[in-house]
Amino acid sequence: MTDELSPRFAEDLVRARVEARLAEAGASEASRAAAIKAMIHASLVGVDSHGVRLTGHYCKMLGGGRLNKNPQLKVESRGAGSAMVHGDDGLGHYAAYRAVEVGIELARQAGVGAVGIKHSSHLGAAGAYALAGAEQGFVTFATTNTDSMVALYDGAQKFHGTNPLAFAAPVPNARPWLLDMATSSIPLNRVLLHRSLDKALPEGVAATADGEPTTDPHEADMLLPLGGVDYGYKGAALAGVATLFSALLTGTTLDPDFIPMYGGDDISTPRNMGHFVLVIDPDKFAGRAVFAAAIGSYLESLRGSRVRDGGRVMAPGDREWEEMDRRKAEGIPVDPDTVRFLGL
C-alpha cells in the first residue's frame, strides 16, 4: 500500500521497469503493452490498488501458467452491433482494450457496440477502458465481476466482488468525464490500511464474518455494498449489474466461483473471467456537435453550482485528472514491496 510517505518515481522510469519485468516473465509484446497502459493509467490517477503494484502478481501468474504468455485474441462478430472477444487466458488488459476497439468499430456504423469478453483475467481498473473509448470520442461503459468480497444486503458471506462500473464521455477541449466506481463503499485495501494503522473504519462500510456491521478493521471480514446499512440493497444490486453484464451475458465465471486471485494454491488454472464493454457514438443520437455543447454546458453548470461551507464540487474525473497532473510532476508513489520487485 502506498501512503503519503511512499517514495515517488518518475512515470517513465516506472514504465520501463514494469516493461522489463513483464518481458522477463514472458508476456508477449502486445499483451504486456496493454497491461502497462492500464497499470500506468491507474497509478497516475491514484488508483494504486490497480496500478504498478500488480506487476509482481501478473509476473507470478505468467510463470505459474494461469496467464497465457502469448494470447491470440479472437473476435467473434455476433451482429451489426455486437461481438465477443476471446481473451485466450492472457492478461485481461489486452482483451479489454481490444474489446473497446471492436466496440468503436461497431458503433461507428451501428451507433452502438456491445462487446462481451470471455476467457479473460484481471483487467486492472475498469476506468482505463471507459477512458479509451471516450478519448476517441465515444461514450463508453466498461464493467467486470471480480472475486467475492462484498456482502449482500443483510448477507453474512462474501458474495459479489467489488464489481466496478466505469463510464466515460468525451468533453470538447478537455479531458473526459470519467467515473470508475466500485459498487462497495471502499476497497479491501482500505480495510487493510486501517488495520495496519489500528484506526476505526467509517460506519457502514464493512462487516464481521457474521455480516454484522463493524467499524473495527481487525474484526472486518467483508465489505458492505454502497449505500451502507440502510440502503445497501442498491449497492448490492449494482454489483449484480456488473455480474449480469460481465458473467451472465458472456457465460463466464460467477463471483463466488472464481479461483482466488490471491492466496490460493492454484496459480496454473485460468480463471475464465468475463467483462463487458459498451460503446456509443454520440453522432448517431443528438449528433456530435449538439452532444459536445450539451456536455460542456452541463459541466459548466455543475462546476459553477453552489457549494456547502468547506466543500468543493467536482465532476467525475476531476479529482483523478488533478492527481494525474501531480503525479506526472512529482512522480508515482510506489509501495516498498513493489519498489523491490521493480528494482527502483
Place this chain on the structure above:
Amino acid sequence: MTDELSPRFAEDLVRARVEARLAEAGASEASRAAAIKAMIHASLVGVDSHGVRLTGHYCKMLGGGRLNKNPQLKVESRGAGSAMVHGDDGLGHYAAYRAVEVGIELARQAGVGAVGIKHSSHLGAAGAYALAGAEQGFVTFATTNTDSMVALYDGAQKFHGTNPLAFAAPVPNARPWLLDMATSSIPLNRVLLHRSLDKALPEGVAATADGEPTTDPHEADMLLPLGGVDYGYKGAALAGVATLFSALLTGTTLDPDFIPMYGGDDISTPRNMGHFVLVIDPDKFAGRAVFAAAIGSYLESLRGSRVRDGGRVMAPGDREWEEMDRRKAEGIPVDPDTVRFLGL
C-alpha cells in the same frame, strides 16, 4: 401519500377509473394505454409515487397543453443498432414503451439496440420499461433525468434529479430480475411523509438549503445522493450517468433547466424530457440457453447464501414481486386525494 391505513381497491376497478379520467382528459387511446400500463405496474409493485396517484397530474397537463393529447410518435433509425424516438410531447410512457419495442427489433438483428427518446415527458417508473424488455427475453436498461432535487457531493443546491437507473433481465420460469433505483438514497416523498409525521429522517439522506446534512424533515430542503455524507460522490456520479444517457446523448433538457413538474405556473409548455433505453439480446452473447442457466444458477446461489441474524437476502425484484402478489390479492392502496379524483 399512501400508508398502512390507506383504503385498498381492486386493480381492475382502479385501472378502469384511471382509463376513464385519461380518456375524459383527451389522451389518445394508444398514449393512455401506455400510461395506464406503467402506472398500474408502479402501483402494483409498491412504487406509489409513480403509480395511479399521477392520474390527476397527467390530466391537468393534458388540459393545460403541456402534454399533447394525440401524439404521433416518430422513429428515426440511426444505424443498425440505434434509433431516436420523437415523443411528440405526449405522455412519456407512450414514447418509452415504443423505444423498448424499437430496441428489441434492433437487438434481434444487431445484438443490441440503443434508443434515445426526445420531446418526451414524465415516464413514471423507469423500471416499467426495463421490465417490458425483460419480459420479452432481453436484458434491458432504462433511464431518465428528472427535475433537480438532489445535491451534488458537497453541493448546496438541488442539481440532479432523483435520476433512476433501471435494469431488468429475463429469468427462466420466473419473473425477471428487476432493479429500479433512484440515485438518491430516498425519494422526496419520504421527506414529505416524515414531515407530516414529525419523524426524524435517517442520517445522510437529506440536507438543508445550505447543503448541510440534516435528519430534521422540516429543515430538509434537498436530497443527498446515494452513498450519503461519505460516499455521495458515487451516487452523484450515477445521477450524472442518467443525465449523460437521457439528456446529453439525446440533446434534451438538463435537470436544472426543466420547467418544474409540479407547482410552476407554466402548464402549457412542453418540457422536452429525454430518456434512454438499451436492449441486449443474450442470444448474441453467451447464447440464450447458457444465459438462462447462468442467471438461474446465480439467483439460486444468491438466495441460498448465508444471512445475518434477523435479515433476509433477496434478489432485485423479489420484494416488488411479493408486493405485487399482495396487492393483486388485497388491492392497491390509494391516497385520499386520488380516491376523490378517481371517484373510488
